[in-house]
Amino acid sequence: MRIIHTSDWHLGQYFYGKSRANEHQQFLTWLLAQVTLHNIDAIIVAGDIFDTSTPPSYAREMYFDFIAKLHVTQCQLIILAGNHDSVAMLSESQAVLASLSTRVITQVIPASLSEDELEEKALSQQVFPLHDADGKTTAIICAIPFVRPRDVIRSRAGQSASDKQQSLQQAISDHYQYLYQQARKQADAFEKTEGIVLPIIATGHLTALGVSINDSKSDSVRDIYIGSLEAFPASAFPPADYIALGHIHRAQQVAKSEHIRYCGSPIALSFDEAKQDKRVLMVEFTSGKLNQVEALIVPCFQPLYMVKTSVDELETSLQETLVAFEERQVAEKFPASVKAWLDIEIDNGDHLSDLSQRVTELAVDMPFEVLLVRRCKKARQRRQAQLSQQDNSTLSELSLTEVFDSRLSQLEWQTDEEVARKTRLTQLFTELSVEMKQAASITNQKSDADKALITSSSAQAESTSQSVLSEEESTEAEKDSAIAEKDSAIAEKDSMTPESLEQHNS
Numbered sequence: 001m002r003i004i005h006t007s008d009w010h011l012g013q014y015f016y017g018k019s020r021a022n023e024h025q026q027f028l029t030w031l032l033a034q035v036t037l038h039n040i041d042a043i044i045v046a047g048d049i050f051d052t053s054t055p056p057s058y059a060r061e062m063y064f065d066f067i068a069k070l071h072v073t074q075c076q077l078i079i080l081a082g083n084h085d086s087v088a089m090l091s092e093s094q095a096v097l098a099s100l101s102t103r104v105i106t107q108v109i110p111a112s113l114s115e116d117e118l119e120e121k122a123l124s125q126q127v128f129p130l131h132d133a134d135g136k137t138t139a140i141i142c143a144i145p146f147v148r149p150r151d152v153i154r155s156r157a158g159q160s161a162s163d164k165q166q167s168l169q170q171a172i173s174d175h176y177q178y179l180y181q182q183a184r185k186q187a188d189a190f191e192k193t194e195g196i197v198l199p200i201i202a203t204g205h206l207t208a209l210g211v212s213i214n215d216s217k218s219d220s221v222r223d224i225y226i227g228s229l230e231a232f233p234a235s236a237f238p239p240a241d242y243i244a245l246g247h248i249h250r251a252q253q254v255a256k257s258e259h260i261r262y263c264g265s266p267i268a269l270s271f272d273e274a275k276q277d278k279r280v281l282m283v284e285f286t287s288g289k290l291n292q293v294e295a296l297i298v299p300c301f302q303p304l305y306m307v308k309t310s311v312d313e314l315e316t317s318l319q320e321t322l323v324a325f326e327e328r329q330v331a332e333k334f335p336a337s338v339k340a341w342l343d344i345e346i347d348n349g350d351h352l353s354d355l356s357q358r359v360t361e362l363a364v365d366m367p368f369e370v371l372l373v374r375r376c377k378k379a380r381q382r383r384q385a386q387l388s389q390q391d392n393s394t395l396s397e398l399s400l401t402e403v404f405d406s407r408l409s410q411l412e413w414q415t416d417e418e419v420a421r422k423t424r425l426t427q428l429f430t431e432l433s434v435e436m437k438q439a440a441s442i443t444n445q446k447s448d449a450d451k452a453l454i455t456s457s458s459a460q461a462e463s464t465s466q467s468v469l470s471e472e473e474s475t476e477a478e479k480d481s482a483i484a485e486k487d488s489a490i491a492e493k494d495s496m497t498p499e500s501l502e503q504h505n506s
Contacts, residue, residue, distance in 0.1 A: 001138040001199070002038060003130075004296075005281040006031070007046035007246030008265035010084065012059030014051075016371040018341065020267065021058055023301040027266045028066045031280065034296055035075050038282060041132045042139075043075060046246030046263070047082025047146055047205030053089065064093075071100040074133040080145040081106045082205045082246055103128070105143040108151045108175060127182045130201075139199045139285065140187050142179040142240065146205040147172055173236040176202065180238035187288075197288025202240040205247050207231045210255030211262070234260055241290050242283055251279050251295065259290055266298045271343040271372070274304035300332060303340040308376065310347050311355070315362055322366050343372040404429050 009027075013020045034040065050059060070077055079102060081090050087106040094104045109126060130139040153171040180202065187198040209231045234255035237243055243260045250273070251264035263281045268274050279295040303325060309317035325340045344359055356373045363370055408422060 001130075001132065001285045002040050003042045003044060003139075003201070003283050004031070004034065004038075004040050005044050005046065005242075005244040005261065005263045005283055006266060007205070007244075007263055008048045008082070008249055008269070009045065010048055010051040010265065010269055011062055012051045012055035013269065015269075015341075018369075018371065020302075021062070023267050024059075025062060026301045027298060028062065030299060031266075032066070032069055032073070034280070034282075035070065035073050038296075039133075040075050040282070042078060042130045043070070044078045044141075044201070044203060044244045045080060046203050046244050047080050048084045048246060049079060049082070049090070050085055052084060053086035055089075067097060067100055067102050071102070074101070076130055077102040078130075078141065078143055078203075079104045080143060080203055080205060080246070083146045085146075103143065105145050107145060108147055127179050127186065129186070129198075137190060137196075137198065139201055140183040140190075142176070142183050142200065142202040142238075144176065144179065144203050147175070169232065169236065172232060176236070176238050180240060183240075199241040199285045199288050199290065202238060202243045204232075204237075204243065204245045206245070207247060208237075208245060208254045208260070209233045210257075211248055211252065241285065241288075242293075244281075244283075249273055250276055251281070258293065261293065267301065268304055271304055271306045274306055303328065303334065303338070304343070305340055306343045306345065308345045308347070314344075314346070314358070318359075318362055318366065318368075321368075325367065339367045339369045342368050342370045343374075344370060345374055345376045347376045400433065401429075 009024065010020075011024055031043075035043070049063065067077060077100075079090070079097075081087055081104075085106075090104055090106045094106070097104055105126060126143050128141060128143070129137040130141055132138045149168055149171075152175050153168055180200065183200045187200055191197050211231070234257060237260060241259060243254075245254065245260065245262045248262045249265040249269055250262070252262050254260040254262065261281060264276070264278060265273070266278050266280060268276065268278065277295075278298040278300070280298065282294045282296050284291045284294070305321050305325070307317050307321055321340075321342070328334070329338070342363075346355060356370075359370050359373055408425070411422075
């Protein structure tokens with residue numbers, strides 16, 4: 001049995017404003033030719049089929065066109081979702097593609113299911129047989145895509161960071177071991193009934209311990225963490241006959257293990273991958289065991305060059321790059337219309353706008369497209385240090401606009417795309433500042449109106465209170481006068497003698 005292990009296609013990628021559609025189409029055409037040439041039984045794509053969760057329509061069309069053409073060759077296709085891929089987008093075509101000899105696995109079976117449900121779904125979705133062109137079972141695969149923590153572990157309160165990391169690593173390991181045991185049962189049952197030993201293949205899309213640090217830090221490889229887990233130990237994988245991994249873009253063995261492999265991306269996805277020989281891996285099994293792993297080198301469809309030079313040596317460096325490209329153009333039979341893409345890194349120079357203009361003038365008659373002109377890391381650090389020394393203002397001394405402008409000056413705005421982004425950010429900041437000022441003005445006006453209303457209400461209340469008080473005082477005065485008059489009358493009556501009373505009556 002023979003399979004092709006590939007990964008990290010990143011269909012739909014835009015590279016400093018350049019589409020990779022032509023390169024990807026040529027790669028897929030080349031891959032179809034390898035299937036026929038080497039009698040391949042299955043292709044495993046170990047994640048990151050697309051570059052984003054919302055790939056452009058041409059990338060989707062390319063994907064479906066490849067599947068339809070591969071189906072004609074009677075070669076099985078196993079598609080595994082990576083961290084770049086959309087689960088929803090890949091899932092929507094699962095049922096249709098199943099009729100075209102294609103299995104699409106978007107996520108692992110949730111650990112929250114009951115044991116019966118877990119076994120049923122695991123057997124149907126993640127553990128299944130692979131067949132040859134005649135329909136005969138040739139292998140059992142444990143198809144594991146990019147793992148999301150919520151699918152394999154339940155968070156618990158009170159756990160420390162190290163406890164969470166250990167629990168997650170154990171949960172992923174348990175998931176691999178569980179699926180492997182299910183595959184082992186199928187393989188043993190098949191051997192018992194048919195007398196044929198079947199190899200077990202596992203997959204994964206993650207960073208494994210034992211990978212070169214430089215490779216995992218490629219410009220095009222995004223840091224991938226499964227929850228708090230940065231890397232998965234190779235020792236935690238099950239004893240499968242072959243483990244096909246994706247995510248790292250350079251082909252390599254994991255922990256020096258012949259059977260645990262990254263195949264790498266089929267095209268260079270960043271300038272620091274430009275010198276790598278891109279490949280897919282042809283894996284051959286004999287009598288149920290891994291026989292050999294052979295690299296099928298993918299032709300380069302778009303030459304890339306990283307030119308590291310100084311301002312003084314810029315012209316010389318471009319001439320040397322031109323000579324190297326012309327020799328390569330003959331050896332690899334590039335069409336005359338193909339131009340090399342350049343990333344020029346300068347180790348000095350303060351004004352990138354002047355450098356870009358000079359590079360354009362020097363390369364105008366050369367078969368180059370300069371996609372990036374930038375200072376080297378050390379030059380950027382030196383410039384940052386100079387800016388820090390020049391401006392020792394405290395935050396309280398700066399206006400909001402000055403803080404924003406200072407932050408922008410600390411970043412590198414080199415390509416046309418980056419300059420356009422800076423312009424958009426500045427425009428958005430201006431609009432936001434105006435909106436904030438208008439909102440503050442409205443708030444202040446409302447505050448003044450509220451104060452005036454409160455003052456008016458207070459004065460009215462005080463006036464009403466005084467009026468009521470005056471009225472109460474007047475009523476009390478009248479009441480006191482009446483009481484005094486009554487008391488006077490009583491006193492007068494009490495003071496009368498019989499003689500005065502008699503005189504009063506007469």
